[in-house]
Amino acid sequence: MKVRDVAEATGCSIGSVYNEFGDFDGLILTVNRETVQALTARLKAVPAGDPLRQLHGLAEAYLGFATEHANLLRSLFEHRMEDDRPFPEDILAMVMDAFALMHAPLVRLLPDRDPDDVALLSRMMFSAVHGIISLGLEERMVAVPPEKLRERLAQFVDTHLAGLGITRDV
Amino acid sequence: MKVRDVAEATGCSIGSVYNEFGDFDGLILTVNRETVQALTARLKAVPAGDPLRQLHGLAEAYLGFATEHANLLRSLFEHRMEDDRPFPEDILAMVMDAFALMHAPLVRLLPDRDPDDVALLSRMMFSAVHGIISLGLEERMVAVPPEKLRERLAQFVDTHLAGLGITRDV
DNA sequence: GCTTGAAAATGAACATTGTTCAAGAAGAAT
DNA sequence: ATTCTTCTTGAACAATGTTCATTTTCAAGC
16 A cells, blocks of 8 residues: 555545545554454354354354455554554554454353453464464465365364363253 | 665675665565574474473474564564565475474374374464464554463463363373 | 635655666686 | 676665645635
């Protein structure tokens, strides 16, 4: 993304882009805000009935979003601020909210565990899924063949939940 | 990293940097080759005695390397080639080799499973660990508090192995 | 309708950084 | 010493983020 391209695409001048977004970081961050909102909306659309099914739905929704918007997700997770400025709190909070969507179903599946512990477990699981998907979707250094990614991801979730003592057949 | 900085640091001219590395990508890729070699060396240094202990050692070694060389790892995994040129095969192969180091201990722990299946499992596990570490080490969007990362990572490995039917107490 | 002052828009000019290449320096061969 | 090859240099160029004096817009007041 280039400032001049944005200016041309919106039919205004370069200066106007700067009036609107401040600087290049501001432009990127605006896009990233929309990205995390769209991702959150998609994750929230996963039905909340069966918690196990919900967790699989969340992982699949994340995979779907990552497949369709690989560049946007990369921008969200890989963009560095200029001059070591701090990352905006509001985006951080929004990402945390998205992460937290995994928390509820996990709590239902692990009613006896310390909620703080479950919170950490859900973040670990989210991070793991994120790693599998982001590496898996890179054409290069294919960790897992993309066409198999969907079923492998489901297998991973099942395996990890089994490790937590949760079995599908209860 | 800037071409002019490299030129000044090595005491030669800008043109000489281009004679040596071709272009900016070539410069980055040279660094990335050293990075993956250093990472592989570190992973290979993990003793191979007990396969379960080895897996934990690999995860911990990865965490250690990522902690000490966060920028190098980011360059390795996040750098995009200019003009959509293909990613160099040799680096891809080296990364795959590093990934494969998880394969051997997993095969020993899962002697009855199809080796191809275990190969995929090990890649999934590597990707998951990569995701946990790379998100965990970002100051921003802290998925898991860095100071707890080490023990949480070990817990994750244990949980996942448990899900694969492997228990510590055999 | 004209004046005026604030607000917004503009794009030329600047700074940084990757890239090229003609000119020069260094060295080897005869 | 001459010539040829190879390497080195850094000025100049291209792309792109950034600034800011100037211009335009427009609403308020008369």
